[in-house]
Amino acid sequence: MEHLRQKIHEIIFEAETPAGKAFDIALIAAVVLSITCVILESVASISAEYGAILYGLEWFFTILFTIEYGLRIFSIKKPSRYIFSFFGIIDLLSIIPTFMSIFLPGAQSLMAIRAFRLLRVFRVLKLTRYTQASQLLATAMKESRAKIAVFLLTVVNVIIIFGTVMYFIEGKENGFTSIPVSIYWAIVTMTTVGFGDIVPLTPLGQFISAVLMIFGYGIIAVPTGIVSAELAQAAKKTQFTRVCTHCSKEGHASEARFCDHCGEDL
Amino acid sequence: MEHLRQKIHEIIFEAETPAGKAFDIALIAAVVLSITCVILESVASISAEYGAILYGLEWFFTILFTIEYGLRIFSIKKPSRYIFSFFGIIDLLSIIPTFMSIFLPGAQSLMAIRAFRLLRVFRVLKLTRYTQASQLLATAMKESRAKIAVFLLTVVNVIIIFGTVMYFIEGKENGFTSIPVSIYWAIVTMTTVGFGDIVPLTPLGQFISAVLMIFGYGIIAVPTGIVSAELAQAAKKTQFTRVCTHCSKEGHASEARFCDHCGEDL
Amino acid sequence: MEHLRQKIHEIIFEAETPAGKAFDIALIAAVVLSITCVILESVASISAEYGAILYGLEWFFTILFTIEYGLRIFSIKKPSRYIFSFFGIIDLLSIIPTFMSIFLPGAQSLMAIRAFRLLRVFRVLKLTRYTQASQLLATAMKESRAKIAVFLLTVVNVIIIFGTVMYFIEGKENGFTSIPVSIYWAIVTMTTVGFGDIVPLTPLGQFISAVLMIFGYGIIAVPTGIVSAELAQAAKKTQFTRVCTHCSKEGHASEARFCDHCGEDL
Amino acid sequence: MEHLRQKIHEIIFEAETPAGKAFDIALIAAVVLSITCVILESVASISAEYGAILYGLEWFFTILFTIEYGLRIFSIKKPSRYIFSFFGIIDLLSIIPTFMSIFLPGAQSLMAIRAFRLLRVFRVLKLTRYTQASQLLATAMKESRAKIAVFLLTVVNVIIIFGTVMYFIEGKENGFTSIPVSIYWAIVTMTTVGFGDIVPLTPLGQFISAVLMIFGYGIIAVPTGIVSAELAQAAKKTQFTRVCTHCSKEGHASEARFCDHCGEDL
Numbered sequence A, B, C, D: 001m002e003h004l005r006q007k008i009h010e011i012i013f014e015a016e017t018p019a020g021k022a023f024d025i026a027l028i029a030a031v032v033l034s035i036t037c038v039i040l041e042s043v044a045s046i047s048a049e050y051g052a053i054l055y056g057l058e059w060f061f062t063i064l065f066t067i068e069y070g071l072r073i074f075s076i077k078k079p080s081r082y083i084f085s086f087f088g089i090i091d092l093l094s095i096i097p098t099f100m101s102i103f104l105p106g107a108q109s110l111m112a113i114r115a116f117r118l119l120r121v122f123r124v125l126k127l128t129r130y131t132q133a134s135q136l137l138a139t140a141m142k143e144s145r146a147k148i149a150v151f152l153l154t155v156v157n158v159i160i161i162f163g164t165v166m167y168f169i170e171g172k173e174n175g176f177t178s179i180p181v182s183i184y185w186a187i188v189t190m191t192t193v194g195f196g197d198i199v200p201l202t203p204l205g206q207f208i209s210a211v212l213m214i215f216g217y218g219i220i221a222v223p224t225g226i227v228s229a230e231l232a233q234a235a236k237k238t239q240f241t242r243v244c245t246h247c248s249k250e251g252h253a254s255e256a257r258f259c260d261h262c263g264e265d266l
Helices: A002-013 A018-041 A044-075 A079-083 A086-103 A108-126 A130-143 A145-170 A179-190 A203-219 A221-239 B002-013 B018-041 B044-075 B079-083 B086-103 B108-126 B130-143 B145-170 B179-190 B203-219 B221-239 C002-013 C018-042 C044-075 C079-083 C086-103 C108-126 C130-143 C145-170 C179-190 C203-219 C221-239 D002-013 D018-041 D044-075 D079-083 D086-103 D108-126 D130-143 D145-170 D179-190 D203-219 D221-239
Strands: none
Touching: A002 A018, A002 A044, A018 A044, A018 A108, A018 C145, A018 C179, A044 A079, A044 A086, A079 A086, A086 A108, A108 C145, A130 A145, A130 A221, A130 C145, A145 A179, A145 A203, A145 A221, A145 B018, A145 B108, A145 B130, A179 A203, A179 B018, A179 C203, A203 A221, A203 B179, A221 B221, A221 C221, A221 D221, B002 B018, B002 B044, B018 B044, B018 B108, B044 B079, B044 B086, B079 B086, B086 B108, B130 B145, B130 B221, B145 B179, B145 B203, B145 B221, B145 D018, B145 D108, B145 D130, B179 B203, B179 D018, B203 B221, B203 D179, B221 C221, B221 D221, C002 C018, C002 C044, C018 C044, C018 C108, C018 D145, C018 D179, C044 C079, C044 C086, C079 C086, C086 C108, C108 D145, C130 C145, C130 C221, C130 D145, C145 C179, C145 C203, C145 C221, C179 C203, C179 D203, C203 C221, C221 D221, D002 D018, D002 D044, D018 D044, D018 D108, D044 D079, D044 D086, D079 D086, D086 D108, D130 D145, D130 D221, D145 D179, D145 D203, D145 D221, D179 D203, D203 D221
């Protein structure tokens, strides 16, 4: 029993053994196929012709993921640690909507939750050297979180202030029906998306919009600069790691064999 | 009296004492809640049902901020220095519109000024290590202000020239009703917002637009590059941390053997 | 015969001799002119007047490129290596559609393939020092491919999840007719293009759109930061140019006193 | 005579003397005011009321600029060198349209040329330390011109190929009336402007658009990375300039007084 549990754990949670790798690849294939079914089902012409097959496949994948979910809980020592982890919740959300659809036939919008199934693909990152890359990115983000927080606070303030001001200037008759709608417009404008469903019509509104656009256009330099500087920093730290034991000169490349300052063996 | 003044100053203007921290948190909560009321009031369905409550809350927050404004003037040694400071003006603008609404019932657009109330949230930056981050960003901006000025001068010139040229090419019949409107269109286009409310219709106008778009798309690299380089520079300065024990000159590289200021051994 | 083959190879495939350079310039001129013909032919007014001339020119260039294609196969030692190379396939695609138009008169859309003819212009890069620049860019891309893969995986996931969720929230009546269309909308929105042909109309849909826009607006910092850091790295490697006279190990810093590979004095 | 010529040259072309500085400031004021007149004249309501005054001002500034142009030619030793310089051509273009309007009353679109008058503002850069900043930016651009050329060649190819392909896929009935129009659409889309005046309607067209958008969204990282790396490089070169005469250790900060390697006086 304990042996079986360990074996399953090795296959499902780890990726060192051939069986573990094969499981991961099969899992990703199942996730991608299952999402493809969800997407195809939404196309009217395909749904009309292959609706029954897609319905069958949906249940096939749901049962597959349910078995997997059960095995994960069975094979881990502390099930609660898995259940309340990020991937644990995602795994549960992947299977619930289909079961719910039996009891709540009208709750169509619940089916949207199945999209989160896709997040399970990120398990692939444990497989390879992509972990290093994603850790580097995560570290760069983490290191610069104070700067990013200041930036975000500024952006949120600008959006709310411009949204509110535009509501009073343009008014309901020009499409700015409420402050939440105006804030939505300010986000559309500042991020340079510019749908054009709501546009300023008064000269003053157009002037204020122009200021917001230039702000949004220019301010993007700040997070970009932060991340660039941080990644350059992170790259430097990873590279220069060897110190000469003789003269304490730092910063030798990993392939260096002698200290470039005192000539000692490294 | 003097003691009370100092005590109030400590609570309102500083954040070192528990009471000061509590005040700051309460202030931010009040600001956020008051803005939420302004936003909700603008939604027709909410305003119809809870209009009276929101009106009451508006006055509650206005009186609260008025008391706070009075205490700030009372507790500071040189009131004029606070009154004409950035935050002093913001604090005053936060309360004036509500009082004005009694005397000028028609001046709806004045109410927009209340949005600036939100800027008071930036006081939070004094609370924490975010000061350091915002200072770093501010320094990076300051250091590169000559470069940014040259960039902005170029952008303003491009916008005005393209706006004027497009007015004469497209003309009033294609929506470019005046040069100010054409300049607004040029800003919408160069910042890559692209509402689509005004679009070039003549082949020559479309060609010139294409040039403006590519210019706007590519030139964003310049401010981004400036800020990136400046932040990398700023980060480097922070890193070099060896200090001379003789003359206290900071900023020596880790491999330096002598102080570059007084020549002492490091 | 063998001599002729070598001579042709020198002219067509290399750029060191004057004849080779002249051939390359003539080839680029022919490609650009031939594309210009394709473009002009599509303009109704030009096609009506000069249709016959453009048709003649199309055949002239096609025959020219066919002869060139034949000479390339003739002059190279291993024809299969050229035929299945990137440029070999492009060269074939450049001539096929025109010949096909005789046998399949209705297959208008095949003519689009002629556009790929333009890719032949990239042969110009072999001519000059642009090789170095393009290699530097290619290296920077290659070095950061793990990070870019993680970034792309995230972006693809976000697009599919937001597209699916928006389909269930907005529904067919608001223009989100199927999940593929919703995903198209999510791409239009996240890349900040924002055509405005499909826009969210429900408050919840607008809120989710706002999140997607801010995500798309901010996340661009990541690839930019990656490329910036990588190019800075690449530039640095090019700079460090001291070579050990003993073991020929390159890349020593200018302040290095000993070779970090063999320990000799520099 | 020669003395007068030198005096005028000093005032008009240089900025070291008080008179020269005053002239530059007056010139910029005149340029800005004259452009403001051009802009105001285009607004129907203003033109109706103040048309006569604006017409008078236009001639006042034109005569002023004509006198200045004459003085520039008079005061310089080699007039041809000035006349065919960038600013010489701009200066001439600033005055010609107004004179032309007498002889060619119908040539309204000629008036657009007056907008180039604004470029004269760039003379201000000679006045100040902005020269340094603009030179740094210019150097960064120049250094990376090979990389930028490769990038631009790629972008131009992508735009033409996608434009051509979309013309054949979407066709005239969906608004892609000719390849030039399709290329215009491709530029609007790739630069993430997205007016929405022309949008793909077929599923295949939407898929190809999505690819173009993601390409345009991601590829912006390349010029940004190039400029960032180049500016970081340029900043480094400017900073680290002092070399120790004793031990040849490079890279001392400009304020350093002793070599940080051997301790000698710098």
